[in-house]
Amino acid sequence: MSTSTATPKASNLQIILRLLTYMTPFNNIMITSLVARIIRCCGQAAVLGIAAASVGLYINSAEPGVVNWDVIWTQAKWIAFFGTIVGFGSYIENYTGHYVAFRILAAFRDKFYYAMLPLAPAKTSRLQSGDAVSRVMTDCERIEPFYAHTIAPAIAAVFVPALILVWCWTVDESLVYVLLPFYVANTVLLPWLVSKLGGDGVEYRQQLGEVNGFVADSIQGVRDTVAFGYEKKRAEELYNMGATMQKGQDKLYGADANQRGLAEVFITVGILASAWWGIELALAGVIDPLVELPAVIAVSIVGFYLSVGLANNFTDYRVSLIAARRLFAMMDETPAVQDTAKGPVAGPVDSAISFDNVSFEYDASDDQWSRKKKIFDGFSFDLPAGKHFALVGPSGTGKSTVVNLLLRQWDPQSGNISIGGHQAQEFPLEDLQDLFAVVSQRSFIFNDTLKENIRMGSYDAADAEIQAAAEQAGLGEFLAASPDGLDTQAGERGSKISGGQRQRVAIARAILKDSPFVLLDEATSALDVETELSVMTALKKLSEGRTTLTIAHRLSTIVDSDEILVMLEGKIAERGSHQELMALGGWYAKMFAMQQDEVDTTLTS
Known part of the structure; x- marks a missing residue:
């Protein structure tokens, strides 16, 4: 039986809107990132357009045997000016975009953790530990491209080509009619093709969680696996699970490869169309063949590559939505127990x-x-x-x-x-x-010091109180013999201490909690x-x-x-x-x- 929780049946738009709510505190910074991207892209178009037109401008003003430094320096200054803008805009865009993305992810992990607490253990026990870790870490990380590499590129993919078309209109309005279909195809048609070619990817992400859970089990149980000679069988099962998952992965990322290949074809055809129509206008004397024609081709190329910006990031965008669905599926689970009390008894x-x-x-x-x-x-x-x-x-x-x-x-x-x-x-x-103070057979020992493990009983306890609880739980002799005392590391799941010491740590927690x-x-x-006999002595003290x-x-x-x-x-x-x-x-x-x-x-x- 799968350990994964079913993903919510919400539309992509609903998932996007929900993700955007996490961006609300950072809207101003994200707008800054978007504006910086638009400025950077327009600057790149300007650099290429000026560079392409510079040769024609120099030829048109050339005199035999004379170097026209005025044209050279003027064009060089404009290229340097817009190049500086490109660099500055790129820095602002990347810094602010990732600033927002990483802070949203930190808030998202925090919210996910607090959403899981009311579900424990009734609902969380359904997840393998590897699947739970996959949701908290891997799925959260996969949401990052939505904020850092989807929002700004998607808006810029529409806005910057629109500005380029406005500029082309000032050169000759017929250029707009030639370029517009290609821009629309790159912006709308390509992402649609990717979505049809790549499936929804939901099954792949669920399988990834199951593989992570299987790997976590294999690592935690490696001692018994080796002891019973089960290594090859376990490896075979892992290989088969990975092969099944790889089919979905191949489909998902194969669509991305197809999209990028199609994008190059669309761009090449668009460039040829702009060049062909530009030559027609130049031959008709409508535009300057040495200045405006190369500038139009150069600027339109920038527009073509920008218009496929959304499609180029579409796979990452879809994986982000799939990861968000898995996280929201867990966060939206109804707790088995509702806290309905309105105040203390x-x-x-x-x-x-x-x-x-x-x-x-x-x-x-x-x-x-x-x-x-x-x-x-x-x-x-x-x-x-x-x-x-x-x-x-x-x-x-x-x-x-x-x-x-x-x-x-x-x-x-x-x-x-x-x-x-x-x-x-x-x-x-x-x-x-x-x-209630609880001591169970499976009391969890965290990979931290004994002091911090005991402090769980009372977070504001002083070191002296922790020491007293430890001694009352029968840890005094062990701590006296340990060079680090209470600062001794317990190891993962208490692996660095004995079973009896682990139980005494759990008892010390309960003593420190001082519950009725x-x-x-x-x-x-x-x-x-x-060991049981000595631990029973500590338990009797706890129960008094x-x-x-x-x-x-x-x-x-x-x-x-x-x-x-x-x-x-x-x-x-x-x-x-x-x-x-x-x-x-x-x-x-x-x-x-x-x-x-x-x-x-x-x-x-």
Whole structure:
């Protein structure tokens, strides 16, 4: 199944208008860039026209044996003058055009990031990491030509040839009738041909995202790939995906090559037409064959090359629109959870939790992603404030879903979830998230220092507070032995530190956050026995005085919980202390007996 999100069914005009809204703060600078381009192009036409006419002017004024320096210097001054204008205009155009483009891209990335935050994790989990990176980086970069190489060339492709035609009218109005059809063909017909030859390119960009996702998976999983001897098979799959993508790429950029070839043909025919008609006018005595004729041909050539400006950039322009569609597709996704709270919750909020007749199914409204199975159907339980609870049961019975719903990463289809006597929807999402400190099996460690990773718990925390949290989480001995202490680099996904240290960093974050609720979602399941024992000590310190919900598979790690809840098939099947559940002789007692091996004996000793 493709991981790409469907692109919005908006017209190109709607996409263009939406892209232009990002340019609004920079309109004056973009107008400056456009004016500079027009001035530069007109200057180029003037330089070529003056240079072409100079020879005729000199011949017409020549006297045998006399060098006419007046004509030479006059023409040289005019060429130098317009050449300076061309250089100045080129500098202003390029500087201002890219100034606007890069700042728009920075704002666009920022807006895209903030648009994705409400979608996480319900909608973002559908994207492979490589596809997500492709959208944020590659697609954003592909929008740059729209601002830097499309807007100004498109307007200049119309405006400058129009000025050239006005000048030609002053020479002889018939020249306009000869040149105008070729200018229109270059400006309108060529882009239309490119669009017909190259397809829309949407499928190619989606395939590119999938290839990026596949490559990201391959790099991240290279250790297992090599260990299982799967390298050749993985390489073969990548080659096949690349070959499929290349077909769309060949069509897209093949059209660009065809366009450029056709453009040269159109320009050549146009030049021949202007030369032919100019010669006819010269023979009829209407224009000077040595001054006006070469000037008309030279200036019309500039007009021809400018009139294909839009077509020459048409492939980049279309790729920009395709990239924008992919970005807007993600930005326009409706969040799974809407923040409808109008303000902070009034009154006291204790640390009790209640699920009342909750029914929930992941992606129930999306046929493509729906699992067609309810996780909860009438699920209810209560957790009084200030106690340590454990949630256990077989895999897939909905334990982690409880955490997802408490954090409002998803909302139930029916039923109520209350926190401290208030409906979860009454809390602004930011306030709700502040209530919970979470330590999970997959707590993410960023490629930064340990200090900055821990600081996520409280961005304004002082270094001393971070140090205290780290020591409370059991990192003191490690930091004392490390030359850089808290400035030690964690590496990508915490690759430079051990699994136990990664979990302690996550615990230190939670300690620093100092929230009334603690959610421990399989926080020690990936650790060895000895490491788990020391991490459990840190977790107990974190849980002191807080309502704590621990999800665990290894039952010996939660025997000292105030109350243990057993989930079977989305329901609370058993509930009580360790001793009570053992006496009950149900699922918990049977599983605990099965887990009494050497590992658990070590943990409970």
